[in-house]
Structure formats: structure tokens, C-alpha cells
Amino acid sequence: xxxxxxxxxLSTGVxxxxxxxxxxxxxxxxxxxxxxxxxxxxxxxxxxxxxxxSAQRRALFFTVLGEPPLKMLRYQQQFSFFDMDKVGxxxxxxxxxxxxxxxxxxxxxxxxxxxxxxxxxxxxFVDSFRSVVQTARTGNEGLWDLQHFVQELGSRMATWQATTxxxxxxxxxxxxxxxxxxxADGMIALSHNLDEDAVVRKIRIIxxxxxxxxxxxxxxxITDDGIRIYPRLLSPIPEAYRSVAAAPERVSMGVDGLDxxxxxxxxxxxxxxxxxxxGIGKTILGTRFLxxxxxxxxxxxxxxxxxxxxxxxxxxxxQMVQDGQVTVLDSLSLSLSVEELLDQLTDAIERTGATRVVxxxxxxxxxxxxxxxxxxxxxxxxxxxTLLARRGVTALVTVGYDDNSPNWRFSIDNxxxxxxxxxxxxxxxVEGHIxxxxxxxxxxxxxxxxxxxxxxxxxxxxxxxxxxxxxxxLMSGFPTRRGPHP
Amino acid sequence: xxxxxxxxxxxxxxxEPWSRLGRQLVPLIGEGGFVALFTRSARLLNPPRPxxxxxxxxxxxxxxxxxxxxxxxxxxxxxxxxxxxELMDAFVRQLTALIGPALTERLLxxxxxxxxxxxxxxxxxx
Numbered sequence: 001x002x003x004x005x006x007x008x009x010l011s012t013g014v015x016x017x018x019x020x021x022x023x024x025x026x027x028x029x030x031x032x033x034x035x036x037x038x039x040x041x042x043x044x045x046x047x048x049x050x051x052x053x054s055a056q057r058r059a060l061f062f063t064v065l066g067e068p069p070l071k072m073l074r075y076q077q078q079f080s081f082f083d084m085d086k087v088g089x090x091x092x093x094x095x096x097x098x099x100x101x102x103x104x105x106x107x108x109x110x111x112x113x114x115x116x117x118x119x120x121x122x123x124x125f126v127d128s129f130r131s132v133v134q135t136a137r138t139g140n141e142g143l144w145d146l147q148h149f150v151q152e153l154g155s156r157m158a159t160w161q162a163t164t165x166x167x168x169x170x171x172x173x174x175x176x177x178x179x180x181x182x183x184a185d186g187m188i189a190l191s192h193n194l195d196e197d198a199v200v201r202k203i204r205i206i207x208x209x210x211x212x213x214x215x216x217x218x219x220x221x222i223t224d225d226g227i228r229i230y231p232r233l234l235s236p237i238p239e240a241y242r243s244v245a246a247a248p249e250r251v252s253m254g255v256d257g258l259d260x261x262x263x264x265x266x267x268x269x270x271x272x273x274x275x276x277x278x279g280i281g282k283t284i285l286g287t288r289f290l291x292x293x294x295x296x297x298x299x300x301x302x303x304x305x306x307x308x309x310x311x312x313x314x315x316x317x318x319q320m321v322q323d324g325q326v327t328v329l330d331s332l333s334l335s336l337s338v339e340e341l342l343d344q345l346t347d348a349i350e351r352t353g354a355t356r357v358v359x360x361x362x363x364x365x366x367x368x369x370x371x372x373x374x375x376x377x378x379x380x381x382x383x384x385x386t387l388l389a390r391r392g393v394t395a396l397v398t399v400g401y402d403d404n405s406p407n408w409r410f411s412i413d414n415x416x417x418x419x420x421x422x423x424x425x426x427x428x429x430v431e432g433h434i435x436x437x438x439x440x441x442x443x444x445x446x447x448x449x450x451x452x453x454x455x456x457x458x459x460x461x462x463x464x465x466x467x468x469x470x471x472x473x474l475m476s477g478f479p480t481r482r483g484p485h486p
Numbered sequence: 487x488x489x490x491x492x493x494x495x496x497x498x499x500x501x502e503p504w505s506r507l508g509r510q511l512v513p514l515i516g517e518g519g520f521v522a523l524f525t526r527s528a529r530l531l532n533p534p535r536p537x538x539x540x541x542x543x544x545x546x547x548x549x550x551x552x553x554x555x556x557x558x559x560x561x562x563x564x565x566x567x568x569x570x571x572e573l574m575d576a577f578v579r580q581l582t583a584l585i586g587p588a589l590t591e592r593l594l595x596x597x598x599x600x601x602x603x604x605x606x607x608x609x610x611x612x
Binding site for chain 1: 512513514515516517518519581584585586588589592593595
């Protein structure tokens, strides 16, 4: 036994926050929650408070000169975590505005202590602490007294064995300059960054004494359920997928000739990137892929980044949606974060039990993404495909590009390296006709055909020639016929 | 005549419910919040009761309730009782409009005041 004190960790109840904190919040710690107005400080504090507070672990929430208490209660109760039954027996609100107006920090401190001794809380919140600081700067007792106040508060709350939070409207510049910050055991900074009219909320753990926290800025969202944080981590691989099957199950793509080229279909759980120029049949392939799943009783999810009306003309897709076999996700937001997309995907997959996903297409996704995610499209796609892989779903992802024949490319932004399999679809001019050809470029961990086959889009869908093309040098742009004209 | 003597002679409605309300709410919403709600409620009385004095100089719940008691004992007993009840209803209605019936009821439960939150909220919406 080492004899060292054990720092008990409190689970905050904020999805993702415990991961950032290194397992939770240290009991009896003194944490500053800082950020600009509207960044979500009070909501974060409330979510933590309502998660942790109980009849045995009571919470005192002091309001100072920030958001008026009535308004705070009016808006905070809209969140699902706001449990009305806890207000009173487990959570008590106290307003300190009148005490602070008197300009006497020692009076404020004594009032806080009186309330603490009366209610016996294990959790203490002071919101907004910035008000206290501003009062000090305008005169009354000066910064030294304020520091003394903060130190006294921290010391008394620790002795009282209360986990304490100060909530304040601080910017990074304030934090760097303000020695009061050194008193805090931990500091959580919230921000909302405006970039090309899109706002992305971020959270940083600036410090957290006694525990290894996750550094860096992480995206957060505020929904009806409160704050949800997305640590910049990939989710672990489920145990079920750790073992490598000797002969993976094959999934039909819904196009016979393509299944032939894949030697029986795409290995289940793989992501196939279908790339090609506009009009080459990528969306039709997506529909066929979903239909093949539906025929086997599998549910599908389709994510569309084309203009919204396009999919309404796809009668087969509309039928599958109306029958409840396929769920369509399309965003109305033009400031989409990858996290929102992943949330929607996860929710749809879990809700429907879908085993097939189509994303159509990655070449339009940047029209929807907020600049931060658009500027690093490869990372955004990597995170999306990783999620799909770890969910064990089989996915068809399309990407379009300008066909700059005879240059042969497989995707934009090197996205082809992120997929398990790549299908190249392209046009070629043959004897006065623009013809379509496809070939499988790669399938990870699996053999596949290297034939180049012609195909046509008909009322039946995609009809792939049963044999390889008899044209040579198709991809060079100067084909020559190898045998007799078919 | 002191308020106590006037009350003894006139037997106006007791303001103890208001005192309990103040003790329950002032720690939560501050003196300023309580005074603002009370003043607004007094102005919403219909018909208006000009004898219920509203003075912006009153900044604390204690000052307000002292004046309220003084006004009530000076008024006709029936009028005072009606005004008192309507004022309480208006106050609860304002609070309910701001924080909803459930939280209002929970906050007022300890004060033993205002059980009319739901009804008043519905009336307020109409």
C-alpha cells in the first residue's frame, strides 16, 4: 500500500467530458468553468449538478450578477436533464446579488458559508464569478481582496469537502493574465468559434490537477439533452470485430456483374468507394446496393448530399423509404459538423438496425460542412468511415470528379486510401459513342477480378457485360479493338 | 394608529403568506427579483386598486410588505381581502409565466402560498 491519498472521481454526466477529464472530476476539487457569454457555461454547470446531485449529495447553486435567476431557471428547465424533483431536496439556488452590491467580499464569503452550513452541500456552484471580479476592479476592496476571497472560498470549500465550481465569463487573454486562475485545481474553457458564418463550439481542459486529462480543443454540441462533447478520439474496435474471419461473408452489391468482379460480393463490414464522373451511375449503384439488402431483409441508411429534390425522383428509393426499409438522412444545415453527421448516422443505424449504408456523395459533402471540417475533408471522411467500420456495417460511398480523360484518378483528396475497396467507373469514347466501363481497383484482404468491363444503365438498372472488354488502351483515351466487333 | 393597532381594530387580511413567500423566494431571486415581481403584479390588478401604493423607492421585500400591510388595514375589509387574494394570484401567475407551473409549485410549496399556479398559468395563456 502506497499510503497516497486516492482522488475519487465523480462522473460528470456530460457525455464525453469524463474522457477529457481523465476519468471524471476529482472529488473536492475547485474548478473554474470559463468562456464567453453564450458558450454554454451555465448549461454545463447545470448538467453536472443535476447529474451528481441527490438527497445524499446536495448541491448549492449561487447566482451572483450574471443571468437573472428567474431567467436561468426558465431556460435551464427546457433541458431533459433538469429534474424538477431535485429542486429543493437536492438542489438549492441562492442569489448573492444583494450581498455583492454591498461590495463586501468578506460578507459574501460569510453568506456563502452560512448557506453551506445550513444546507450541507457536497457540490457548490458560483455563477457568474466574473461579476465578482468586475466588482473588485471597479473599486471596493481591490484585487488582493478578491484573490484572498477566492483562496478563502477554495480553502473553505475543500475543508468542507465540497466539490466547487466557479463559473465565469473569461476569455483566453483573461486567463493568461489573471493570477486568480492559479488558485483553481481545474479549468474548463468553452468557446464558440465563428468561421465564415459557421459557428463550431469547442471545449478545452486547460488544467486539471492530479489527473492526466486530454489536451486540445474538442467539439461540443448543445441539444435538448444538454451538452455533448466529442473527444478527438476514435471509438474502440468492438470485440466482435477483433478476430479475422478466414472467409469473410460476402455482401451482394445488387449488380450481378459487379458481384462477379468482387468474387461473390463485397466482404461484409467493408466500405466500397465508387468513383466516377457525373452521370456514370453511382447513385443507381447505391440504390441497387440498398435493394439487395432489402431483398435479404436488411435495413439500410442513405445519406444524401445532393440537392434535396434529386432523390425524390428516384422511385425505387422512395418506395424503400415508404416501406420503412431505408432511412434517408439529409441535412438542412449548411454549417454541419462531422460530429452531427456521426450522431445522425449512429442514431439511424441503432434505431433501425441497419447493416448497409450509402453516402452519396463525398464530392458534395463539403457544401454542407462547416469550414473547419470542410478544410480537412480527408479527416472528416476518415472519421465517418471509421465509425461505419466499427459499427460493422457494409457501406457504399460515392465520390464524383471531372473526368479529365485520359488521366485516371480514383477519388478527390486521396479519399481512395481510406476505403477498403475501390470501384472505378468512367466514360470512354468508342466508335462514336460515349460508353461506360468499370473495374475493381482494390479490395482489402481479398482477391478480386482485374477485368475492365463495359456496362449500360437500363430500366433494369446497371447491366454489366459478362466478359471483359475487347478494347485495349481504353484508359489511355486511344482504344484499339482486340477482336471482332461484338 | 400603528399598523398593529389598526390591524387589531380593522382585522385586515394577514400578510403572513407574503412573508413566507418572501422568505422562500428572496434567497433564490434576490430582493430585486422579488420587488420587480410584486410591483408588476400590483400593476396588473383589474380593476386597479389605487389605494395599494406602488413606490419605486421601495427596494426590499420588507419595505414592500410593510407598505402592503399598511394599505390593507386602511382599506375596506372586503376590498382589502379581495385585493390581497388577487395580488397573490397575480404574483403566482407572473412567477408561473416565467418558470412554469411545476417549478413554481415546487418553490411555493415550502412557503405554503399560492396553490393556484396551474389554473393561473392557463388563464394567462388565454
